[in-house]
Amino acid sequence: MKNRIVTLVAALGLVMTLSGCKSDCRVSCERYQECVSDGLNVDRCTDQCSTKSEDDQSFATRAEDCAKCVEDKTCSQANSRCWDECLPVIDD
Numbered sequence: 001m002k003n004r005i006v007t008l009v010a011a012l013g014l015v016m017t018l019s020g021c022k023s024d025c026r027v028s029c030e031r032y033q034e035c036v037s038d039g040l041n042v043d044r045c046t047d048q049c050s051t052k053s054e055d056d057q058s059f060a061t062r063a064e065d066c067a068k069c070v071e072d073k074t075c076s077q078a079n080s081r082c083w084d085e086c087l088p089v090i091d092d
Helices: 002-018 024-035 042-055 057-070 075-081
Strands: none
Touching (some): 024 042, 024 057
């Protein structure tokens, strides 16, 4: 019984890791593309943001704050409340 529980927990952790867990940079770049600039290359934006986040903790914090701001807002709300703070994170 214990082995089944351990296996179930491990499988659940793997599923959670492989599905839907987006980086702060990915969230910010996708929302910017959706709400502001549909021509934004999300992969490039995410890669550049992630690289900067690895090298600069202040930048990483800014990316996290941006993602938290935009992830649960409509585009209209994000446009009026978030993008001024987020623009340094987004490389358009």
